[in-house]
Amino acid sequence: MFRSFLKLSILTIQTAFTYITGAIGDLYDEREAANIAHIVLEYITGMNKLDRLVHKTKLLTPDQNARLKTAIEALLRLEPVQYVTGTSWFYGMELLVNKSVLIPRPETEELVEWIVQELAGKPRPHLLDIGTGSGCIPLALKKSIPAAVVSGIDVSEDALTVARDNATKQRLDVSFWHMDTLNTRQTDTLPMFDVIVSNPPYITQSEKAEMQQQVWGFEPSLALFVPDNDALLFYRYIAQLAQHKLNAGGALYFEINESLGKEVVALLEEQGFTAVVLKQDMFGKDRMVKGTFTK
Known part of the structure; x- marks a missing residue:
């Protein structure tokens, strides 16, 4: 069908949907194919779903037709649709994404919502996101808690470029630092915070074989994988950092590998965190951990 599509010179919005x-x-x-087709057509035409339905017989322009061809070719290479369009929705924000950053997930929205609920009534909390990627977590926190002082750090300069562009696009005042x-020499320079949050790399190399190629083939390995023999590498370093950079009564939040919930809880308790909570996501999987630090 795709080959026959290439031979067509005139496509309507409706026929383009069918070909995708x-x-x-x-x-x-x-269902997923239809959802992807809608995303691609909105990206190409600039029209929402209702407008495309009303104007379903509208012809694509030659430029739109060429972009559609390019998009389908990318999808057939298993490239995630978010990288095809360059955008992804998170917490009500349309964020820029590319292959330098992970695609934001709904489970991470749940982590943000947990923090937002627990910070209700705090006058001016200082928040840090470690391994910020696209900036989705700190931007969502700043959007929800305008009085908060919010920062994010990442080892990738390319990722920080995306995060800063997203902050500009969303008109949100969030600081991003390369770190x-x-x-520890770099992180020692950080100021104090009331909340530290991180969605660090937590997928072991041995788990890669179980993942979809759309993930491991395109999303940045730096943000995904940890060694099989040290799956808690980032949790350990961040917990140690939090001991020095959290104000008294401050909280550390993690997104976690669903198979490592008990291990992360034990690690935080060993590091002196109290009231450690393991929380499930919308699918009933262990996904988030919170620990409180009292000096």
């Missing part, structure tokens, strides 16, 4: 879903039908189930979480 047909081209990727062997890769995705019917290696595992370099």
Whole structure:
């Protein structure tokens, strides 16, 4: 079907939708293929779903037709649709994304919501996101808690470029710093915070074989994987950092590998954190941990 599409010179919005879903039908189930087709067509036409329905017989321009061809080719290479369009929705914000950053996930929205709820009534909390990537976590926190002083750090300059562009696009005042979480000389220069949050790399190399190629083939390995023999590497370093950089009564929040919940809880308790809580996500999987630090 995709080859026949290439031979067509005139496409309407409706026929373009049909060709997208047909081209990727062997890769995705019917519902997901339709959802991807809607995302691609909004990206190409600039029209929302209702407008596309009203104007379904509208012809694509030659430029739109060419962009559609490029998009389908990328999808057939298993490239995630968010990288095809360059955007991803998170916490009500349309964020810029590229292959330098992870695609924000709904589970991470739950982590943000947990923090927002627990900070209700705090006058001016200072918040830090470690391994910020696209900046989705600190931007969502700043959006929800305007009085908060929010910062993010990342080892990747390319990721920080995306995060800063997102802050500009969303008109949110968030500071982003280039810093290696595992370099204590660098992290020692950080100020004090009331909350530290991180969604660090937590997938072991041996788990890679179980993942979809859309993830490991395109999303940055630096932000995904840890060694099989040290799956808690980043949790350990960040917990040690938090001991020095959290104000009394401050909280540390993690997104975690669903198979390492008990291990992360034990690590935080060993590091002196109290009232450690393991929380499940919307799918009932162990996904988030919180620990309180009292000096």
